[in-house]
Amino acid sequence: MPSKNATKITADKGKQEFFIEREFEAPRELVYRALSEPEFLVQWMGPNDMEMRIDKLDNRSGGSYRFVHSLCNGGGEFGFNGTIHEVAAPERVIRTFEFEGLPERGHVSLEFLTLIELPENRTRLMVQSVFKSVEDRDGLLQSGMEGGLKEGYQKLDELLASSIVNN
């Protein structure tokens, strides 16, 4: 079932950043938990045809993470990793991001995740990603990221509506 909440991606031409906005039908504390606790993350993050595994998640200022997405048909793995500059729960996380599938290392971006409380126990997630170059940004946008993001948020909708996170 399509969500009533659309995923909005803004990428102005020639800029080395993009913005993602998505609202959720759940209070901020709950959305924050679903975004930061391993047992919830693995249930929603990534496209529908992949399984997610958390290789490492040290979710604190000065920490780091490594996530791995595997194609359910055994077709391959995609890792990404980064350091966590700041965790200001439940409103902000600032972290680096690097996709490990590129031909060379060093194409790192910086992500600012912000959770804003809305009326009626709703929450807006805002993500700003800042890149080394416009080409790095466009490469990620063209990698199929958008589809996986939307599918993931749809799974997150379902998780937030279920009793699993609410209890």
Place this chain on the structure above:
Amino acid sequence: MPSKNATKITADKGKQEFFIEREFEAPRELVYRALSEPEFLVQWMGPNDMEMRIDKLDNRSGGSYRFVHSLCNGGGEFGFNGTIHEVAAPERVIRTFEFEGLPERGHVSLEFLTLIELPENRTRLMVQSVFKSVEDRDGLLQSGMEGGLKEGYQKLDELLASSIVNN
């Protein structure tokens, strides 16, 4: 004595990044050590009227750092900190940077340091800093950073020429 090597800062109007370029009369391994080992860092980093203290430096991929500059006249302290995304010694370090003296947190930038070997045992340091906004970039450029940077590199020239690092 003014250095023969100029510090070049490039900040195109409207972009959320700047570039620093500076050459040194020393081989790359040596410049890398002076940039990454605490006992050498404290001898050159920062403007002439400040002392530098290393609160933390865990210099590895996934590590973090915190440096403090104190005015020699007792006028105050300036801290900055970040996480270290990647250390690929002696050629590349990628790390976040946040100046702690701002009115609010969250104005973080991402730094790419690259050391390039030049003929005749010389080295070029290239720094790219990518910011959350053009305003954040311009704010740092207008903070007096440039003067402190040039004074610091001049001290680094002297350190590299001395026997302290060479042995």
